[in-house]
Amino acid sequence: MTASRMEDANEVLTGFLLKLIDLGLPIDRAASAIEALHSEYAGIGRFWTREEGTIVRYLPHGDRREAVYQQSPFAHVSRTGEWLFLNLDETPDSLFAIVPELKEVGYRHYLTIPINFTNGAKNAISFATRSAEGFNSRSLTILRLILPSFALVTELRATSNRLDEVLRIYVGxxxxxxxxxxxxxxxxxxxxxxxxxxxxxxxxxxxxxxxxxxxxxxxxxxxxxxxxxxxxxxxxxxxxxxxxxxxxxxxxxxxxxxxxxxxxxxxxxxxxxxxxxxxxxxxxxxxxxxxxxxxxxxxxxxxxxxxxxxxxxxxxxxxxxxxxxxxxxxxxxxxxxxxxxxxxxxxxxxxxxxxxxxxxxxxxxxxxxx
The missing domain is CATH 3.30.70.1230 (Nucleotide cyclase, GGDEF domain)
Known part of the structure; x- marks a missing residue:
C-alpha cells in the first residue's frame, strides 16, 4: 500500500518509519508536529516508539502552548530552516526541555528536521536513537532522499483534511x-x-x-x-x-x-x-x-x-x-x-x-x- 492511498495518517508515519528502519536507520523514537486549521486545536502531534507504536496528541491553542513551543527544537528548526543534530551525551539539559527527558530513557542522539508546506505552514519531524553511533552519513543521505516524498504526502493529506474540517466546522x-x-x-x-x-x-x-x-x-x-x-x-x-x-x-x-x-x-x-x-x-x-x-x-x-x-x-x-x-x-x-x-x-x-x-x-x- 502506498502512503498516498493510506486512509489513516498514523499508518503513513508508521509505514515511513518502518521503511527507514528496514533501510538500516537506528530509529527508536520519532515525533511529528503538523499545523492544523481547526477551532479546537492548533496542530496534531504524533509520537512513535518501538515499544508503544504511534500515539496522537492534539496541540491546543493558546499562549501557554505557544510559549512552550517557542522553546522547543521544533520551533528552532522552523526559524532557522536547518536540520538540528544533538549528541545528547554532550548536550546540556538546559538547551531544550526535552533533552533531560530523552537522556532519562536512554536516547543518545536526536535529530530534528523542518518540514515546510507550500502554504507557509511550519512543521517538523524528529528522530531519536539509543545507538551510540547515532545517525551516520549513510542514514542522513537516505533521509535527504526520502524526506521530500514524505513531506509531499503529508502536505497533501493535511490540505485535504483542512478543507474537510473547515467545511464541517462551518456548515455541519x-x-x-x-x-x-x-x-x-x-x-x-x-x-x-x-x-x-x-x-x-x-x-x-x-x-x-x-x-x-x-x-x-x-x-x-x-x-x-x-x-x-x-x-x-x-x-x-x-x-x-x-x-x-x-x-x-x-x-x-x-x-x-x-x-x-x-x-x-x-x-x-x-x-x-x-x-x-x-x-x-x-x-x-x-x-x-x-x-x-x-x-x-x-x-x-x-x-x-x-x-x-x-x-x-x-x-x-x-x-x-x-x-x-x-x-x-x-x-x-x-x-x-x-x-x-x-x-x-x-x-x-x-x-x-x-x-x-x-x-x-x-x-x-x-x-x-x-
Missing part, C-alpha cells in the same frame, strides 16, 4: 459531505426528514447593546456551550447558527420517528437545565432566558445565491414553522414548545396550550408543552 456534517460530493449548483435541494429544534435567546439585542463586541461573542459562545453538547449527545446536529439562535435536527431512523422526537425533547430539556445552571453560576453578564421550539418535518438544504457566491442554507416550510413557534415562547412565557406534528411522535402525553396564530401562516397552529 451532512452539508459538508454534500458540498464535497458535488452538490454546489444553485437550486439543488436536499430534504432531511427529522425532528427540528429551533432555539432563540430572549432579549439578546437589549442584553448585547451594553456589551463590547468581544463580550458579546463570549456571551454567545457560553450560551451555545449550553445548547450544543446536549444536541450532539442525543445524536443531533446543528445545521445553522442564526445570530443568537440555532437550528438543529435529529434525523429519523427509518420508520422509528419516535426515537428522533424523544431525542430532540431530551436534548432541549438538558439544554434548558444547562442554561439554568450557568445562570446560577453567574456565567453570563445577566441571567438569560431561552425559548426552544420543537417540530417534526422536512429540513431542506438548498444552494441559494447568485453568480459565484452561494450559501448552502436551510429552507422550507417546516423550518419556518419551527422558527415561528419559537416566537410564541416569549408570548406564552414558556421555555419549551412543541408542535402537533412533533408530539404525535412522542410516547408521553404533553399538555396542549391551544391554537395560536403565527406570522406567515394562514391557519393557526396547535402548540404543546411537556
Amino acid at each position: 456534517d451532512d452539508p459538508h459531505r454534500a458540498i464535497l460530493g458535488g452538490t454546489i449548483q444553485r437550486g439543488q435541494v436536499t430534504r432531511i426528514r427529522s425532528a427540528i429544534l429551533f432555539a432563540d435567546m430572549r432579549e439578546y439585542t437589549r442584553i448585547s447593546s451594553t456589551l463590547s463586541p468581544e463580550s458579546a461573542v463570549e456571551l454567545l459562545n457560553n450560551y451555545f456551550d449550553c445548547l450544543v453538547p446536549p444536541i450532539e449527545d442525543e445524536g443531533g446536529e446543528v445545521l445553522k447558527y442564526l445570530g443568537d439562535g440555532l437550528l438543529a435536527i435529529v434525523r429519523d431512523k427509518g420508520d422509528d420517528t419516535g426515537g428522533a422526537a424523544q431525542s430532540a425533547l431530551s436534548a432541549a430539556t438538558k439544554a434548558l437545565r444547562r442554561v439554568e445552571a450557568a445562570n446560577n453560576e453567574g456565567r453570563f453578564p445577566v441571567p438569560i432566558e431561552v425559548g426552544i421550539a420543537l417540530h417534526h418535518g422536512d429540513a431542506a438544504y438548498g444552494n441559494v445565491g447568485s453568480g459565484q457566491r452561494l450559501d448552502f442554507t436551510v429552507i422550507g416550510r417546516d423550518v419556518n414553522l419551527a422558527s415561528r413557534i419559537a416566537d410564541l415562547n416569549k408570548t406564552l412565557s414558556e421555555p419549551l414548545l412543541m408542535s402537533k406534528p412533533f408530539v404525535e411522535h412522542l410516547w408521553g402525553n404533553p399538555s396542549t396550550l391551544g391554537m395560536h396564530q403565527v406570522q406567515g401562516f394562514t391557519e393557526p397552529v396547535e402548540v404543546y408543552r411537556p
